[in-house]
Structures are given as C-alpha cells and as structure tokens.
Amino acid sequence: MKRRTLLALAASTVLLAACGQSPTNDAETKATDTAASGGSDLLQRINNGGTINVGTEGTYPPFTYHDESGKLTGYDVEVTRAVADKLGVKVEFQETQWDAMLAGLDAKRFDMVANQVSLTTPERLAKYDKAQAYSWSGAVVLAPKDDNRYSSWEALKGLRSAQSLTSNYGELAERYQAEVIPVDGMAQAIQLVKQDRADFTMNDNLAILDYLKKFPDAALEIKLTAPVSEQTGSGLVLIKGDDAVLAKLDEAMAALAADGTLTKLSQEFFGADISQQK
Template sequence: MIFRGFVQLTAITTGAILIAACNQSPSTDTDAANSENNEASTSADSDLLQRINNGGVINVGTEGTYPPYTYHNEQNELTGYDVEVTRAVADKLGVSVEFKETQWDAMLAGLDAGRFDMVANQVSLTTPERRAKYDVAEPYNWSGAAVLAPKSDSRFNAWESLKGLKSAQSLSSNYGEMAIKYEAEVVPVDGMAQAIELVKQGRADVTLNDHLAILDYLNKFPDSDLEVKLVAPAEEKRGSGLVLVKGNDEVLAKINEAMTELQADGTLTKLSEQFFGEDVSKR
C-alpha cells in the first residue's frame, strides 16, 4: 500500500510538472516572438526617424501607372499629384526621396515587408483591419461623388434633382447604387469613358463618378462642354495621405507638420491646380 501510494503520488507529481511545462512553453515562445517583433518594429521605426533627422533617404512605394496621381510623363519621368506632393514633403523634411514602383496589389505587402517606409498612391484606410495596422498622415486631397452633365443643363440644385434622369453608370459601382438611390434611370456602361461619351451624345443626362476623376477628365478635355453640377458634402468626402505602418508616431508628426506648412504656403493649392484644374487639397 505504501509503495502503491508512492507510485500514485509520483505519477500525479510528474503529471502536474508536465502539464505546467506544457502550459508554460507556448506562452514563453509567444512572448519571445512578440518581443522579437516589437524589437524589430522599434528598430525599423528608429531607423526611419534617424534617417529623417539626419537628412537621409526615405523610400516611398507608388504605382507609377495611375494618372494623374502617379505616372510617367512623355520624358518617362515619374510624376503626378501624389508624387509631387511627396517630393514637397521630403523637401520640408530635408530628406531625399526614392520611389519604389510596384503593383497595386503588392503596395501594402511591400510596406509590411519594409521595402518602403510609406506609400503615396491614394490608399484609403477603409476597413477596420487597415486602420488597425496602418496610420495615414494629414490628407493632401479630398474627394467624393460628383455629377457630370452638359454645361447647358440647368436642372441641378440638389441631389434629388437626379430623379427621373438618365444616368450612365457601371451597375457594379458605388456610383451606380447612388444613382438608383436618387431614383435616376440607370443606363448601363462598362466604365467612365463610355459613360461620358453617352452624356456628350445626349443618350444619357448625367454620370456620377469620383470628383477627382471627373476633374482630371475636364482638365485634359477643357472643350468637352461638360461641367460638374453637384459635389458630395464635406462630411461625405474621403481624404488621402501618406500611409505608414503604425508605430511611427514621431515620423507621422513630422509629416503632418510638413503637410500643414505646404497647405499654408500654397504649395498644395498650386499642385492641385496643376493636376486637377482646381484646389482639391481642402475638404
């Protein structure tokens, strides 16, 4: 009996030790991994801040194929609204900027992997997952829905004016849904270019699309005889700014300060008018 009791006690004690070990091991491994990740993140953040403080080089991800925001001109030089704003920010920070061109689908993955320090490509933090992972600096442009129609059409004084009008829209777009919301008769199209042609031909009364996209078209085709009739109210507009991985608080503050200065000295207004024909830097 004494021997049996000893064996039972030994088994229980050994089991308790094994259970404790099993419970502790994953936690220890996880803590170690988290610690390493935090140290790596802190190191990367410190490196970026140090480069900015020392007048170094910042790496910025962009597409290079998305006019008028980021594209190559006739001389094959990278330019565009987002590109030139980023260069202006770099000048304010006293650093050089090196653009890393990449595909849209790889934009945030490249940011995660540390291939670049920030992204300048009209990236919007529209999902909770993105907002939890990234920070966006002070916006350098604002946009929302807008209505495009012939200059001679004077029927527009509110969004409700769309009721009963023919609106050329892609059925799968948010703007198509807006047209239906305001009881317009939707004329299906494949995209914005076709929609505009239908409006010019009189086969549709209007088309709804992103305000900046419409301004870009009007800037390129000033003789189109079309104009913006309605624009979304300020509270419905979305802003776009430089995007960074969370944790770069000091860097973000420096970028925001630079953006405020560019707004105050008229640089953003000048660049807006250059690429869009009007100031899009204010909400």
C-alpha cells in the same frame, strides 16, 4: 581541497548565470540605445537628413506616372517630393503594382506609400497610419453646362444616369431614384451624356477633374459635389506605431498647405484645388 572545490563550483555558477543573462541585457541595451538615439530607424534618417523610401505605382496618371521624358511624376509624387524638401531628406521611389503596395509596406520594402490610399476599412485602420490628407474626393454629378436641373441631389429623381451597374455610383444613382443607363465604364458614360442619351453620369471627383482638364471643350461641368461628410482623404500611409514620424509628416503637410504648395500642385494636375474639403 573540499573548500577549494566548493569555491570553484560557486565561481562557475556565477559565470554561467552572467552568461545566461547577457542576451537579455544586450536586448535591453539596444532598446535603450535606440530610444536614446531618437526613436525608430525611419525617424533617425529623417532627423539626420537621410533618405526615405516610398512605394508608388508609377502607372496611375495623373497621380503617379512617367511623363514623355520618362521622368516619374504625378500629383502624389510631387507632393511627396515637396514633403521630403520640407523634412530636409532625400526620397527614393520604389515602383510596384497596386496589389502589392501594402504588402511591400508590411515587408518593409519601403517606409511609406504615396498612391491615393484612403484608410476606409477597419482592417487597414488597425494596421496603418495616414498622415494629413493631401487630396479629398467623393462622388460628383457631371452634366452638360447648359442643363440647369441640378439644384440638389434630390433633383436627380427620374433623370437618366449613365453608370456601370456594378459600381458604387450606379447604386448611388438608384438611391436617388434616377433611371440607370448601363455602361461599361466612365468613357462610355460621358459619351452617352454628350450624345443626350443620358442626362448625367456620376463618378469620382478626381477622375472627372482629370477628364475636364484633358478635354476643356467638352461642354460638360460638375453640377453636384458630395457633402464633406461623404468625402474621403488620401495621404502618405505607413505602418502604425511610428507616432513621431507621423507628427513630422503632418507638420510638413500643414506647412505645404499654408504656403500654397498643395494648391499649386492641385491646379497643375487637376485645374482645381483638391487638397481641401469643399
């Protein structure tokens, strides 16, 4: 009897130990299965021709907006659709406000963001990855076409610059010792330049290109462009760590650059090629 009892206790101990180990084994098995099946869920969807979910604003022309028919379009949107075509997947856009964009990415409401995002802060760089840039921008000087005083940035000294006092461009004008004429925003600044109440204004290259495309008869042109070292690139942004997906996005973007798709879309929305640094 005593031997039988000891055997029963031993069997129970083995059974309990096995039960206690099963969650760890299940977790290890799942991790192994995930790795064996091709990586992350997003990578598997891309490899299997599934659907990627992309967050975008939908109210930020000409990057992401609705046209007269109600269709979601814009440079960022059409670039993303072209990337999806290269990857052989479908794309669904989830529209959200800018302030909630990265929070939605954190919460996995979508897989990536297409909304002119540049990772310029240490906090963002630590948390997110950006695929190869599809647009580049920096400060430019806008002035009348017949004004030939803009041989260099140093030539801005003493000239009148229409700028918002709280903007980076106002600070840049002051750095080059221009006389700053205070304005509320870009629209007012351009009006002062056209009225000869200011010599020039500075703003983001993409914003100025958008204006010039909409108003080709404005008799204004870009005189100076920020050097390459001061330009920032925007691209598809996703949570850091999915290197295999990032590599596929980079490969697709490189192919779109090589076959002229990015240049074509740039010309369509901006009248200039914004996909390359110049």
